Amino acid sequence: MIEIQMEINTENYLWCNEALLIRVKGGRSALTNISSDVDYDDYDVRSALMLNGKPLVQGKYPVCPTCSALLARGYGIEKIDCPELQFIRDKINEKYKGLRTAIRNITPILELLDDGFYIIADAKLYPTDGTDHYFANVPDKLSTHIASGDEIYNSEFLTVTEGFPAYIYPTQSNAALDLQRAHYYDNIIDEKNAPRAIALYDNGFLCALIDGHHKAYAAARKGCMLSTLVIIPMGGTYEEYDYSEECAYFSEILIPVKDLKGYGERRAFKAKLKQPIRFDNYHNEYIDERDLTFKLYPTIFELSDIYAAGAEKLEITEELVTQWIESNETDDRYRLQYVLLYYSKKSPELAYMIAKKIIYLTPDNALFDELMYEAYRVVVDNKCDESEQIVLNYLVEHDNKCLAWEICCSYWEDVETDE
Secondary structure, X not given: OEEEEEEEOOOOOOOEXXXXXXXXXXXXXXXXXEEEEEEOOOOEEEEEEEEOOEEEXXXXXXXXXXXXXXXXXXXXXXXXXXXXXXXXXXXXXXXXXXXXXXXXXXXXXXXXXXXXXXXXXXXXXXXXXXXXXXXXXXXXXXXXXXXXXXXXXXXXXXXXEEOOOOEEEOOOOHHHOXXXXXXXXXXXXXXXXXXXXXXXXXXXXXXXXXXOHHHHHHHHHHOOOEEEEEEEEOOEEEEOOOOXXXXXXXOXXXXXXXXXXXXXXXXXXXXXXXXXXXXXXXXXXXXXXOOOOOOOOOOHHHHHHHHHOOHHHOOOOHHHHHHHHHOOOHHHHHHHHHHHHHHHHHOHHHHHHHHHHHHHHOOOOHHHHHHHHHHHHHHHHOOOHHHHHHHHHHHHHOOOOOOOHHHHHHHHOOOOOOO
């Protein structure tokens, strides 16, 4: 049984459009994580996401929160007999009609989970691996996956960015990709009511894609984010810093334990037995990335910088940009740099405005070299008569020893000319 318990206030979780807390009762534990005891030699835990006894994702997860896991693809979900996935496909491929309707549509999948509490979030994910590569082009064998770390440290602001659903990891074999089917989504994948993919939050910034590999390919072709129903298990509980109440955490979303109806019932939190886990290698074919675009997808380090600076929460105005440029505070300079990075991915038009302000108002000082480089990079990416003149002015006033010289010289690369 799937019980919707409460609506989550997502105001502070910008990766999430809306979210609901659910409780699974009588879950079949067919879609579940299994894990080993801690290996104190390597200081990690072996784990596997399983579906009907077959591994979907295999991994070695470090105890250290700022370290990345070693991950390997699994058996291939398309080869696993799962009638529940087939049953929901027609409904999930319809236009999105809201989260409550979506939860009803995917109930057969939710019933495969373990008993317990979950948050179902309508979120937007990047179809990359946290670098400038397509998410499904992962190695056959265990290898470091940087988006899997629980926290990313930022040295400028001396903070860590806590993990949240951002990137995806494949559960389907690349050989199962049908380009004709993927192209079906080309014209609808970036619409507000686009059909949703389904993912299970794994660790850090990473989600295992349960359904929607063709949608993800279409999103990567267009360079947009992938609208996804993310299933976020309860990670555990801890007391708030002031010891006032115990909270359950679902990735970065916190809910007071007192608000979880039925929390104390034994079945909902039945302990799992630790077991030995063997890793197997499953061959992965490479998907050609030449038709895909990653320009608007931040890497995991860029994303953590953006959040460390609070760039995603700021209302940017010309006055605020001017204030930061004229400030003597180092933090303001870094904040401006990360805001520029954020909007170069999210709103190129606004990024262009910020870049022009930086170029026109920033003093000629080596302290601003990296900021100026990022500004000229944005200008080069926004080709028009004005941006061309800005670049020409730079080349006239500087020489090839200056930091932005090479990026400015690249302005005319790949520009189509009339024969």
